[in-house]
Amino acid sequence: MTDRNETVEALLARSHRLGADPRNTNYAGGNTSAKGTAVDPVTGGETELLWVKGSGGDLGTLTERGLAVLRLDRLRALKDVYPGVEREDEMVAAFDHCLHGRGGAAPSIDTAMHGLVDADHVDHLHPDSGIALACAADGEKLTAECFGDRVVWVPWRRPGFQLGLDIAAVKETNPQAIGCVLGGHGITAWGATSEECERNSLEIIRTAEAFLTERGRAEPFGPVLDGHEPLPDAERRARAAALAPHVRAVASTDRPQVGHFTDTEVVLDFLSRAEHPRLAALGTSCPDHFLRTKVRPLVLDLPPTAPLEEAVARLKELHEEYRAEYRAYYERHATADSPAMRGADPAIVLVPGVGMFSFGRDKQTARVAGEFYVNAINVMRGAEAVSTYAPIEESEKFRIEYWELEEAKLRRMPAPKALATRIALVTGAGSGIGRAIAHRLAAEGACVVVADLDGGNAEKVAEEIGGPDRAVAVTVDVTDEEGIKAALAEAVLAFGGVDLVVNNAGISVSKPLLETTTEDWDRQHAIMARGSFLVSREAARVMIEQKLGGDIVYISSKNGVFAGPNNIAYGATKADQAHQVRLLAAELGEHGIRVNGVNPDGVVRGSGIFAGGWGAQRAAVYGVPEEKLGEFYAQRTLLKREVLPEHVANAVFALTGGDLSHTTGLHIPVDAGVAAAFLR
Incomplete structure (x- = not known):
């Protein structure tokens, strides 16, 4: 282990490099960590610490204040009081009792993964290529084919203390492995040094990218649907502007939202293809994705040349169906202690030939939601190229979306300003x-x-x-x-x-x-x-x-x-x-x-x-x-x-x-x- 200053400096530099490339992880997605030593001001002796990206931070812009700092002896001792997977959420509060000193960020749900894995440096990331394998119907087989025994498959498990124990066991029983693919989720890599950890993370990501390219079929989304080709640029922007107020009305039925519009080639190509209705209905998979984009988008099922009045009328019909389906989804899975339904409006509205509208409490949230859906499109393309896209079960999506820990995070957010969403x-x-x-x-x-x-x-x-x-x-x-x-x-x-x-x-x-x-x-x-x-x-x-x-x-x-x-x-x-x-x-x-x-x-x-x-x-x-x-x-x-x-x-x-x-x-x-x- 290294001393404090060297450890923190190397961790921040690695985080910035990884977070600067969207191929490696999405905005505010994933976390990095490092273990080292520092002087305990109480005893004057050296103590082993874990520095890990805290809850809600972004790797690309991470600062020292965005790190949670925990004592490793106390964190590892939590294994002895762990009450089991049914009560694992209680362990998040226990992390607070492992903190070293005052200040720093709140520990995230992934803290156990970093603290329990026997490696000085750990990266947990959400690369599109890794999630594509993680969300393929035969992901375990493909992972073995892609990486051999250097990367191990870990079946889907909700983020938490038990997942940390699972990954620690994988590391211990597979000494040759450099990391793992987490089913329905992302990747985790480790290393003895910061450089080795980063190198292993990038090896997993780039190897998966090459595998999908070399093994994948050319048109995984199917042929172009007749009449769903993108409108010419000026016509497309004019149509988007005409639709935007109506789309915002749909997305703001429960509470006002700010919008963002995207008409990148990735989005337009996806919406022009025959398979987009099926894939969009399956929803996103990675927890970070559907927390931002909701369980699935609303898709306007008309060609872009349909009269505007017809498109607006159909949008309203689809919105009523969406709200009814979302309420049914909530009622299928909610329990007596579930948080109240937060709203039944879509966060993502897809319009073939025109583009994507995304929504949130402010412009950044709306923009990032759209970026996450682009990530989801990339994941679908990769999974469909080599297999079949198979996201996690709906019940698991609900457990994440209405997780009490997510609800607590929302409660900690500052009250909106007077003109928020205006x-x-x-x-x-x-x-x-x-x-x-x-x-x-x-x-x-x-x-x-x-x-x-x-x-x-x-x-x-x-x-x-x-x-x-x-x-x-x-x-x-x-x-x-x-x-x-x-x-x-x-x-x-x-x-x-x-x-x-x-x-x-x-x-x-x-x-x-x-x-x-x-x-x-x-x-x-x-x-x-x-x-x-x-x-x-x-x-x-x-x-x-x-x-x-x-x-x-x-x-x-x-x-x-x-x-x-x-x-x-x-x-x-x-x-x-x-x-x-x-x-x-x-x-x-x-x-x-x-x-x-x-x-x-x-x-x-x-x-x-x-x-x-x-x-x-x-x-x-x-x-x-x-x-x-x-x-x-x-x-x-x-x-x-x-x-x-x-x-x-x-x-x-x-x-x-x-x-x-x-x-x-x-x-x-x-x-x-x-x-x-x-x-x-």
Whole structure:
């Protein structure tokens, strides 16, 4: 055994290398470990320890804080108090009594596998090639044919203490073996050094890949079904965007979900083949797969050229069947102490010729669910190439899905933020008020579509927020009807739909009546009045199809109700926006869509409009230096406070965060108190 620093450093490096290649394991799948020595701060003597990836971590991004550290003497002593397989779940709580020191990650269910196997280094991974052998009908025979006696077959057993004992026994009785294939699950490898363990893991994975390629038949999914070929790229994306709100409605019947769309060649080829209905109905197999993807997907059984209305109607029929079948599955296997059914909606929806929609509590969860189903497709292909795909029994899938240990893991998750599962589109979000709104909504849990005429600014804000799992950028001119439709299509393909829209894009023309040209007037109204109308109309289409309600917020202005000097075009347009709020609130309420407004004033600092010339114009009107304009506006208010973009963002959150759930048609002033603009 090696000392602590060397052990941990080598373990993390090995984990990162293995986790960086999706051929080796799926996201957050599998675990690695190393044994070594460290000084016991109580006795001052050396003690043997196990460092193992903790519950919920990901190998590719593993840090030392993601490791559970346990004393080996105590962990091994658990064998003497093990109550048997019927009570093996009790051993997870016992792991806590083996921990060394404070901090670190919670030990996972696989801890016993790593601690009980007599090897200094152990890898447990979920490679597609290994799972293909593990899920083949004659997997044991194929494993022997593929590896000889270097890799041993272990029949399916649910992860836990007994599986750890089983693998330890395999290692002890097969000294020539470098690892094992776990039926219906994955692989485990070991080694005396970190390098040897990694080398053995990769040997198993690459040997299995070569075996499947050399022995496998060319078209394991059968011939292409007539009419199920993938649509051309542009047509496919348009069809996906048209279907997305309806699919999200299906997946969000029990609780709102965020979506992800995938149309990779792997998915499209699978859905074009004759065997995809049979294989999809069998469901996924590896525990990591169906915990993310549910026991099986919903498959639309129509060709991609079917009329959209027919596809939507059929989707609803299939959804009702899916829910009934899922409830029956739950009732077949649930016992008195089973957790309550968590929901009967699909996590994966497959549409031949179009692609795959996957869903989860946030974008990352939805995206990863889709990645796991791609893993499942690869597993099916490998198993069908050399044998027949034979996943574990349905009863075993239920035991995993409704495992009390999984339920406990769900209970430990932090409470969702106020805007979790909400998908927001903010126009003019590349700077100023729009940027502040985008940041605030994302901080409260929303997925954000950052829309702006300046695509570079939009990209910058999306990156500031955290990248594609939290925010995406779209370049759009709000006066362009087709551009708005395209922006909404990008939004629904990125996140599954749209729930919250903020009409913030705008410009300002500050001129007296006699100097205001028709071009000034038309441009001002095209961007703010027409633009808000177009965005609201297209967003409302999506919201109505989703059947999840929604919010539309207009960033109007104090100038919509107060007649200031030299801003006829701007003030009239803001009044137009203010009345759109009232009109749409009255019209869209029956769909659960709330429409409200925010009336800011004097937002100078960070404002794109003021930086674009409006500030200089207004400063000239009021006879103050431009750099003092914010202070000037503040001093004319009741509170004598300057209004910042963040204050407007706070009002948007107040309207959409849940506490004002019964409020629509309201305008909130954010102006530090301008008595002349009080609403009457």
